[in-house]
Amino acid sequence: MLSGAQILVRELEQLGVTHIFGYPGGAAINIFDALYDSSIEVVLVRHEQGATHMADGYARATGKVGVVLVTSGPGALNTVTGLLTAKMDSVPILVISGQTNSTNLGKDAFQEADVFGATLPLVKHNYLVLDVDDIAPTVRFAYELASKGRPGPVLIDIPKDISGKKTRGDYPAKLVPKVDAEEPKSGKLTVEQARDCKNLADLIKQSKRPLLLVGNGAVIAGAQKEVLELAEKLRSPVTNTLLGKGGFPESHPLALGMLGMHGTAYANYATTRCDLILSIGSRFDDRINGCPAEFCPNAKILHIDIDPTEIGRSVRTDASVVADARLAVLEILRHADHLDTDEWLRELKSYRNQNPLIIDHGEGVVGGDSHLLRAAQVLTSIYNSAPRNAVVTTDVGQHQMWAAQFMLTDGARNWLSSGGAGTMGFGLPAAIGAQFGRPDATVIAIVGDGGFQMVQAELATAAIHKLPIKIVIIDNQCLGMVRQWQELFYQNRLSSVSLHGNPDFVKLAAAYDIKAFYVDSTSNLEEVVNEALSYQDGPCLIHAQVQNEDNVWPMIPAGKSANEMVLAHPKSQLPMPTGST
Amino acid sequence: MAKAHNHGFLNCGSERTRLELKMRRSLGMIARVALVFSRRGLDIAQFKLEETKSYNRATVILDFVGSPEQLRAVKADLTKLIDVESLREVPEASLNHPLPSLTQMQAALTC
Numbered sequence A: 001m002l003s004g005a006q007i008l009v010r011e012l013e014q015l016g017v018t019h020i021f022g023y024p025g026g027a028a029i030n031i032f033d034a035l036y037d038s039s040i041e042v043v044l045v046r047h048e049q050g051a052t053h054m055a056d057g058y059a060r061a062t063g064k065v066g067v068v069l070v071t072s073g074p075g076a077l078n079t080v081t082g083l084l085t086a087k088m089d090s091v092p093i094l095v096i097s098g099q100t101n102s103t104n105l106g107k108d109a110f111q112e113a114d115v116f117g118a119t120l121p122l123v124k125h126n127y128l129v130l131d132v133d134d135i136a137p138t139v140r141f142a143y144e145l146a147s148k149g150r151p152g153p154v155l156i157d158i159p160k161d162i163s164g165k166k167t168r169g170d171y172p173a174k175l176v177p178k179v180d181a182e183e184p185k186s187g188k189l190t191v192e193q194a195r196d197c198k199n200l201a202d203l204i205k206q207s208k209r210p211l212l213l214v215g216n217g218a219v220i221a222g223a224q225k226e227v228l229e230l231a232e233k234l235r236s237p238v239t240n241t242l243l244g245k246g247g248f249p250e251s252h253p254l255a256l257g258m259l260g261m262h263g264t265a266y267a268n269y270a271t272t273r274c275d276l277i278l279s280i281g282s283r284f285d286d287r288i289n290g291c292p293a294e295f296c297p298n299a300k301i302l303h304i305d306i307d308p309t310e311i312g313r314s315v316r317t318d319a320s321v322v323a324d325a326r327l328a329v330l331e332i333l334r335h336a337d338h339l340d341t342d343e344w345l346r347e348l349k350s351y352r353n354q355n356p357l358i359i360d361h362g363e364g365v366v367g368g369d370s371h372l373l374r375a376a377q378v379l380t381s382i383y384n385s386a387p388r389n390a391v392v393t394t395d396v397g398q399h400q401m402w403a404a405q406f407m408l409t410d411g412a413r414n415w416l417s418s419g420g421a422g423t424m425g426f427g428l429p430a431a432i433g434a435q436f437g438r439p440d441a442t443v444i445a446i447v448g449d450g451g452f453q454m455v456q457a458e459l460a461t462a463a464i465h466k467l468p469i470k471i472v473i474i475d476n477q478c479l480g481m482v483r484q485w486q487e488l489f490y491q492n493r494l495s496s497v498s499l500h501g502n503p504d505f506v507k508l509a510a511a512y513d514i515k516a517f518y519v520d521s522t523s524n525l526e527e528v529v530n531e532a533l534s535y536q537d538g539p540c541l542i543h544a545q546v547q548n549e550d551n552v553w554p555m556i557p558a559g560k561s562a563n564e565m566v567l568a569h570p571k572s573q574l575p576m577p578t579g580s581t
Numbered sequence B: 001m002a003k004a005h006n007h008g009f010l011n012c013g014s015e016r017t018r019l020e021l022k023m024r025r026s027l028g029m030i031a032r033v034a035l036v037f038s039r040r041g042l043d044i045a046q047f048k049l050e051e052t053k054s055y056n057r058a059t060v061i062l063d064f065v066g067s068p069e070q071l072r073a074v075k076a077d078l079t080k081l082i083d084v085e086s087l088r089e090v091p092e093a094s095l096n097h098p099l100p101s102l103t104q105m106q107a108a109l110t111c
Helices: A004-014 A026-035 A048-062 A080-088 A115-122 A132-147 A160-164 A191-205 A216-221 A224-234 A265-273 A325-335 A342-354 A375-385 A398-406 A427-437 A449-464 A480-489 A505-511 A525-534 B029-038 B068-080 B102-110
Strands: A019-022 A041-044 A066-070 A093-099 A125-128 A154-159 A210-214 A238-240 A255-258 A276-280 A300-305 A319-322 A391-394 A443-448 A470-475 A515-519 A540-545 B015-024 B044-051 B057-066 B084-089
Touching: A004 A026, A004 A132, A004 A160, A019 A026, A019 A048, A019 A427, A026 A066, A026 A093, A026 A160, A048 A066, A048 A080, A048 A093, A048 A427, A048 A449, A080 A093, A080 A115, A093 A132, A093 A160, A115 A125, A115 A154, A115 B029, A125 A132, A132 A154, A132 A160, A154 A160, A191 A276, A191 A300, A191 A319, A191 A325, A210 A224, A216 A224, A216 A325, A224 A325, A238 A265, A255 A265, A255 A398, A265 A342, A276 A325, A300 A325, A375 A398, A375 A443, A375 A470, A375 A525, A375 A540, A391 A398, A391 A427, A398 A443, A398 A470, A398 A480, A427 A443, A427 A449, A443 A449, A449 A470, A449 A505, A470 A525, A505 A515, A505 A540, A515 A525, A525 A540, B015 B029, B015 B068, B029 B044, B029 B057, B029 B068, B057 B068, B068 B084
Parallel strands: A019 A041, A019 A066, A066 A093, A093 A154, A125 A154, A210 A238, A210 A276, A238 A255, A276 A300, A300 A319, A391 A443, A443 A470, A470 A540, A515 A540
Antiparallel strands: B015 B057, B015 B084, B044 B057
8 A cells, every 4th residue: 555645756757757846834744754764856846936947957057847846825926937938938847736635725714715716817727636646646747748849847746644645556557548649649740730831841942041049949949950050051041039049050160149129130131031930939029029029020930839839929920830940940851952141141241241249348337437347248158158958947037138149159059048037046056956957067157146045055965965056146246237227218317226235245155165266357267267167066156246237238128029039238218118018 | 709899998809608617526626727817917707617417527617807818728738737627618509598798897896
């Protein structure tokens, strides 16, 4: 006879789970007790939000499902931000939450919360298990559901009496998938999908100025090789979304880098001039498409997405394929021909030479001091010294955009950033999760002083496990992106953006017995970066004190089209953006 | 779909629509459907859950008012729900009883 908790743990073991990121409590104590005898390593975090971001980072870096275990009430509700983050970026995580006894449900019992109800809009699906015999099939179903089709978070809420109840436990040892087919498991396209691919290929043949747009769907599908082959066969320039970094090598001669609000000028210019754009797993969200009516005005818009509801949702679509990105690109390759794009590539190269990425020097900014260290200089130095296959995680804000611009990503699953949700505090725990998933990789967390302080307690988690992650705090002593908006659009009325009172981050690291460096000039930057990158005895931290009035350029004001991109600091106040963020 | 006769607080161009969903019975299935509407600031004017011959299946019939774009969006999100097996718009002509007037719907939504 096994308890529900023992069955749960046995099922997770059979599914191949090796790590659980968790935090115990009364309602989950049965499950933690069952884990005492398990081969699964439980990573005790310092806050449940950290657990979800660790599972998220683990999943993004490996492609496997990240698993979280928390207790009821506040424990489970602390996972809500992590669920949103994973949902927005299609990341497969499984959150298991303990719940008060089923007989107490609805009685406002101690640490009771309607976790099932609260998380309904934030998950791909969720369950409240009320019968111990449902635990095994639910876990199997939920695990597969998280990673199948368009991945996403799934939550299972298990009352304590259900996890403690004994039952036969004679479930089949072999996993029996029970999720209805969303797409062929055979790795083959249907006849209809193949026909749609042929249609796309025929349209591509007519193009003189093609543009490939690589999104997160290409990364998830593992389509890097096929996308590279298609780009080179067509001799088409390639741009990528923030989450599409790594879906196509950004150092490739055909790569234009990231497009969108803070994308490269030349990638945005290409969208205004192309006569065809093929999105491979991008959802055309408002970061790259602030003004749908003016997006790619001269182009046929082709869309490959595994999620049929994304087709036509944000932009008009001239043709589409609903399929796995890798399989679709593979099929298009069968029909694709070389295109004469010499003139198109020359045009883009000329524009690029005239409008390269710039490191802002604060001209026009009151108090701007061009002698201080710039964030982009720090990031460039790290990029130049780190291995090409290093995993980079970020928080959200200016440093995230500079990292996206200046730290090119050549391999899939090497760029982990909260795109859709824009979750501050993601970078550090995501790096911890990524290092657990890829112990041999160099993992670098690029974080802001704001986001880092939201999750800094997870320094303990990194230190205890001696994870050799590199934590780079880009400290501009303010919430830089909000400050940038206030400067540009709100007459420089700086409201609640100063982070005056930041701790001494080097001393903070020392309190956790973590090696740390301080840098505030270019004179010793390279030396510090190299020493940090070579340090392997545990985590280390670089506190980079940078100019606090730098802005991220280019910038397309929210709600505007690429034609209204601002390339550098404007001479006059910009009009209030019509877009929200 | 029937054209709206009275816009009131409803969006200009709003239309009233009846949807029929064949669903797997599961905990929270009604909440999942309702959330697709509430997250967009839409309300459901009428909602009916019918048993079927199969104990683990149910039919949901609902009426709501929204723009064609909102209709497209809610249909897309409803089809993504794990519990929804099929969805169709019910043509007004096939209804045994006419859809309630927009005035009635507005009264129901504002009370």
